[in-house]
Amino acid sequence: MNLGLAERYFNLLYADIDGYRLSAAGKQHWGQTPPKELTYGEVNFASFPALLAAADAPPGGTFYDLGSGTGKAVILAALLGNFRRLVGIELIPELYQTAAAVREKFNQRLRPALPQSYPEPDINFRSGDIFTEDWSEADVIFVQATCFSENLLTQLTERCQQLKPGSRIISVTATLDAPFLTCFHTDKFALGWGLATVWYYVRN
Numbered sequence: 734m735n736l737g738l739a740e741r742y743f744n745l746l747y748a749d750i751d752g753y754r755l756s757a758a759g760k761q762h763w764g765q766t767p768p769k770e771l772t773y774g775e776v777n778f779a780s781f782p783a784l785l786a787a788a789d790a791p792p793g794g795t796f797y798d799l800g801s802g803t804g805k806a807v808i809l810a811a812l813l814g815n816f817r818r819l820v821g822i823e824l825i826p827e828l829y830q831t832a833a834a835v836r837e838k839f840n841q842r843l844r845p846a847l848p849q850s851y852p853e854p855d856i857n858f859r860s861g862d863i864f865t866e867d868w869s870e871a872d873v874i875f876v877q878a879t880c881f882s883e884n885l886l887t888q889l890t891e892r893c894q895q896l897k898p899g900s901r902i903i904s905v906t907a908t909l910d911a912p913f914l915t916c917f918h919t920d921k922f923a924l925g926w927g928l929a930t931v932w933y934y935v936r937n
């Protein structure tokens with residue numbers, strides 16, 4: 734789909750959604766000091782197409798966003814048309830429910846209007862914890878790991894061993910150190926919350 738049309742659809746789907754407010758409301762379950770890894774921040778239309786393209790993934794695969802918030806990265810990846818299946822996993826119920834509602838809107842209102850040449854992406858959101866959910870089927874993983882502790886990064890890195898050879902991991906801010914991962918690219922992108930260094934890995 735051309736970028737202009739994708740941007741129109743994206744803005745339509747997210748017109749009235751404030752992920753930062755939903756995240757703040759959801760984190761009240763954790764009391765005064767929610768864990769740092771629940772810090773919210775989103776991708777945006779301006780930089781995500783280039784950020785995703787730099788992963789240089791073959792078309793038709795499966796995309797996962799680990800900690801998917803309101804689902805912006807999943808929906809953008811679906812609109813950009815490179816994936817057959819897309820999955821977002823999110824811990825905070827309010828964010829998961831919003832992403833699920835956006836998926837419904839995508840399927841009910843946008844899908845019938847999509848150009849015929851556009852592949853039919855299968856979009857899914859899961860309510861759950863990325864450290865217990867299975868995402869080993871992924872061909873491309875996106876994770877905003879900026880606020881993950883060393884301990885969580887170690888767990889994340891170990892879980893990447895279960896990925897198929899050739900699968901790619903796009904990690905925002907955090908580097909992943911393991912003999913089974915090779916960093917093939919790095920770049921800086923302006924995300925919704927500021928300038929971020931993004932690291933690209935391939936599973937050997």
Ligand SMILES: C[S@@+](CC[C@H](N)C(=O)[O-])C[C@H]1O[C@@H](n2cnc3c(N)ncnc32)[C@H](O)[C@@H]1O
Pocket residue numbers: 756770771772773774775776798799800801802803804805806822823824825828861862863864877
């Ligand atoms: C920085 S936000 C990124 C949101 C989205 N990926 C985007 O780029 O627009 C990180 C998200 O990860 C979620 N998160 C943090 N730890 C998680 C976990 N263990 N399991 C699932 N989601 C988690 C947070 O609630 C938050 O919504």
